[in-house]
Amino acid sequence: MADFSPPDERRGKAATGAGRPPGGPRKRKPRRETSGENSGDRPGPGVQQGSAWRRQPRQAYAAIDLGTNNCRLLIARPADDNFVVIDAFSRVVRLGEGLAQTGRLSQEAMDRAVGALRICSEKLRKRNVHLARSVATEACRRASNGMEFIERVRSETGIQLDIITAEEEARLAVLGCHVLLEDGPGPAMIFDIGGGSTELVLIESGAPVPRILDWQSVPWGVVSLSETIGLEEGDRDHRLSRYGEMRRIVTESFAEFAARIAHHHNDALRLLGTSGTVTTLASLHLNLPQYDRRAVDGLIVPAKAMRSISDRLSGMSPDERRTLPCIGRERADLVVAGCAILESILDIWPAPRLGVADRGIREGILRGMMTADADGMEAQAALRRLRRGMA
Template identity: 45%
Template sequence: MVQHRLRAATHPQATPLPPASATNRRMARAPLYAAIDLGTHNCRLLVARAGERGLRVIDSFSRAVRLGEGLHHSGQLAEAAMERTITALRACVARMGLYELHSHRAIATEACRRAANGMDFIARVMHETGLDISVISAREEAELALAACTSLLHDRGSATGRGLLFDIGGGSTEIAWARIDRDARRHDLSGYVSLPMGIMTLAERHGNDIFTDAGYRGIVDGIVSILRGFDDIHCITREIARGNVMLLGTSGTVTTLASLAQGQGRYERAGIDGSRLSVPQALAMIDSLRGAGMAGLVRNPVIGPDRARYLLPGCAIFEAIVTTWPMMNVTVADRGLRDGLLLRMIGDRGRHGGPAPTPLSFPLHRHMEHRVSP
């Protein structure tokens, strides 16, 4: 138990432990949950319990596995990408083995939806790690992104309104259009669109062309033409003109832009999640990033070599969204599908009640232990 307290206190996403109180002791006894989000680019784990406002994070893990590398050209998950991903998933299983979990869920998104061998890979993961991964639909992906941002959607504005949320992923971009009832603390998904393009798919499709004016503008214009159809169906522009819409972005692209806008020397989540990013400032910053070229992006401490190749593709998607739906600010969310999964699991237990949980334990295999990152 002491080890778990130390992890909660030192992990960068964890909430600092306040002085002991009845509420704090009750939260400390609350069941633990774990969620894994296997995306086209990243593999992420979050271990948390219910907190006073949302989640109380105990542990997290993230690794860029690039599962979808080469998928655009081959239609298949590559062997090297699958090996990298299984190594990361073994690390996730080992981490979960440190805790007695009430429940857990693991999901996969666009890369496994699209790849011809996606379900074969899911079966292989089960065989090699014991982890049961569900491949979710684009609709559930949009719903989970909305669930993750519940507190942000409900904490600002009038009693009723609209929320337009975008999540720029590795293989796809999800856009959710929601009706918000802040008095009832609820929101309903009115519509969604899943664009079959993300930071990895655009990087592979366009290569270095994205660093040219013609290449970049062509990508932006192509995405805008797709989004116009979604706008025509849901009359989003009309609602924006009424001042009735909250624009909310969750992805590495938008959090990186927010970090750069704040002048952070290195990325600090505490100043980003829930902050507002000026759209005109973001667009000016994108122009500057495009002028820096690959070498300049690599040297930037907030971006670095791992993200440099994929930042401009994300910026092109971001620019297409704010061109289609011009607003002055976007609310930035450093949270994602893992958060939505955890909140859904916690909410299900709260609604259904029932007996005390039976802890779920994951064995710590010796051949996995060295794979766990500090």
């Protein structure tokens, strides 16, 4: 069901295009995908679907993911067995800033988020969106004024945010990125390091939609963990001590889950991560001068290389990290928390390689909407055929 109703007005005509990912070292070839124009965001991927998609009209679908740190939008149309992204938007809003201390969303953070959502709202109108779903995650789940904020967003932008559970967040992330998993036997692990929480999902792959065997969410993301531990101060020894405390907190939070899944360990562990942390570290691994989604999405990186980069970043000062390509000011104070979470995950699921996905919740939302719409169209067509046969 749509959560945004564009007013009656003249619609803008959508532009489309196609992206072609270049080859690269250890790059896993993803399933066929196409991407459209890029409006301030890394271009999004298409995903394979059933043949019913081929018969769908070229209507636009939209997904908004309002997280603890970022506001992201994708608008796409079905195309053959995939979808083509026709518009995208991403902005760092830090909605959860100060939440760990106050338990509330601050006025400044809400203003930033509403400003970004106004841009999303305008894009939905211009692209004549047929069906949209907008979700909010950990920051709104935890904040005592979360529902007040949801109502303000609806009133000022027309967007109805759905505060989803951690379980739904994990399911959507898996749905959006599982096609990038390496082939192999046994269960695989997919994780999503967010701003306010981290989800770990153990799946049985092979089917069009993976079966979830077990999952866990902890309230530690790059924002919540950074704020709980406190500011970086002092020399390198202090920074390393702070990093060790982050690792301890996350490891303890995942201890019960780690014990539950230990019997699934084998000689061919597979691991796939979706988050700004893994895409940033993958960019550093490739020595990219600036972020390039085509080089990163679907990359396979040795786990030792990711640990080495994490170790290097944890000892650097914020000013030193700001000078690194693909980190800059926006990520300099948060990436260390992401590194601590990532290393704890590698301890829990010691795979030799890490798959990197620049896709997740938004793509999962789009896939779910398009599939449901296609199924509905198939059911309606079957009913019409039945009625003709009875006439």
